[in-house]
Amino acid sequence: MRQKAKRRIQKYTVLPVMAAILLTEQGIFAQTSDAAGKQAKEGELPKNPVHHCAKQNYDPDDTDWSYVCFGSYPQREVKGKALTSAVTGASYDANGDALVDGTKYRRISRDDTNYGGFFGDREYRYFKWEPIRWRVLSNDGSALFLMADSGLDCKDYNEEFISVAWESCTLRDWLNSEFYTGAFDSGEQEAVMGRTGDKVRLLSLEEAVDPSYGFCRDDSMNSVSRSLKPSDYAHAMGAYTGCDDFAGCNYWLSSPGSTEDSAAGITCSGFVDKTGSSVHNISSAVVPVLRIDLSSDLWSLAETKTE
Numbered sequence: 552m553r554q555k556a557k558r559r560i561q562k563y564t565v566l567p568v569m570a571a572i573l574l575t576e577q578g579i580f581a582q583t584s585d586a587a588g589k590q591a592k593e594g595e596l597p598k599n600p601v602h603h604c605a606k607q608n609y610d611p612d613d614t615d616w617s618y619v620c621f622g623s624y625p626q627r628e629v630k631g632k633a634l635t636s637a638v639t640g641a642s643y644d645a646n647g648d649a650l651v652d653g654t655k656y657r658r659i660s661r662d663d664t665n666y667g668g669f670f671g672d673r674e675y676r677y678f679k680w681e682p683i684r685w686r687v688l689s690n691d692g693s694a695l696f697l698m699a700d701s702g703l704d705c706k707d708y709n710e711e712f713i714s715v716a717w718e719s720c721t722l723r724d725w726l727n728s729e730f731y732t733g734a735f736d737s738g739e740q741e742a743v744m745g746r747t748g749d750k751v752r753l754l755s756l757e758e759a760v761d762p763s764y765g766f767c768r769d770d771s772m773n774s775v776s777r778s779l780k781p782s783d784y785a786h787a788m789g790a791y792t793g794c795d796d797f798a799g800c801n802y803w804l805s806s807p808g809s810t811e812d813s814a815a816g817i818t819c820s821g822f823v824d825k826t827g828s829s830v831h832n833i834s835s836a837v838v839p840v841l842r843i844d845l846s847s848d849l850w851s852l853a854e855t856k857t858e
Contacts, residue, residue: 595852596845597687597695600765602776614765614776617687618853619695621742621843622734624703625657625678628783638677646733648680655680659787665705666789666833678784683734684853688764694744694842695850696764698754702781702800702836704730705788712831714811717753720830722803726751726839742847751841756806756815758840759823767821774821781836791834794819801828802836 597617605612629638641649643658650656657678661667670676685697709720717723731751735743743750759777760770767774778799781790790800799819806815808827815827816835828835843850 620682621850625784626782629677698840702785704837705790708814709830717805744842753805770823778821790836800836802838
């Protein structure tokens with residue numbers, strides 16, 4: 552895995568499937584698209600989000616989300632009794648991955664991290680590959696627009712401190728190569744619907760303030776709807792957390808910041824940082840977004856959070 556020098560931190564509600572068989576003037580039946588895969592066959596589909604605004608800046612806003620699981624990535628740390636000799640003694644490949652009794656694990660050292668300040672003094676830490684949980688930002692009847700429900704990793708927007716746009720940054724390349732091929736098997740990759748040249752991308756500034764996607768319109772609001780926690784893995788990889796009331800992480804947006812060598816982001820409290828951080832900032836989390844085919848059998852509904 553890539554070594555980096557140490558640098559300075561700069562409910563879902565069940566929807567009945569609409570059979571939608573409409574008798575036309577010619578007596579022809581028109582139907583919805585093939586019952587939208589396995590979930591529709593079971594009579595359930597994700598809903599579009601509903602955002603509830605806060606009355607003032609320090610009142611929490613709220614969003615009713617649907618969630619789905621799709622793909623997998625290292626997330627929860629394996630420790631205590633779960634960290635068996637079979638896990639620590641497994642043969643890990645060049646990516647740091649190994650299968651133990653059918654379960655996939657990732658092992659990382661401090662040198663593998665983007666920023667080692669949160670790694671601790673252990674030689675290695677171990678993480679279990681788990682299904683990725685996504686927020687449904689929209690269901691347009693043919694595709695689901697999804698955003699990861701946590702920070703999944705920690706990467707620079709660009710590995711060099713230069714003036715750079717989304718189109719040519721190293722984070723875009725990583726998302727559409729290493730992340731895409733690692734998180735999704737070949738069947739899942741076919742279900743991902745590319746857009747504007749990307750299979751996987753980041754949320755934009757405009758999308759992050761769009762109530763139709765579940766977000767607060769006020770970009771100066773400390774917003775629960777935008778605040779996300781990092782996974783154990785992302786935090787170990789260097790994702791900063793520092794908001795006592797939110798326990799969230801800073802994460803990248805695809806949009807540029809106020810200078811050509813910066814990129815916009817969301818702070819740990821859900822504030823939209825339009826000024827942005829240096830593209831070489833080493834402690835911002837990565838929160839992928841993508842579109843998948845609604846008719847695919849490879850996504851599954853996930854329970855709504857209750858906290």
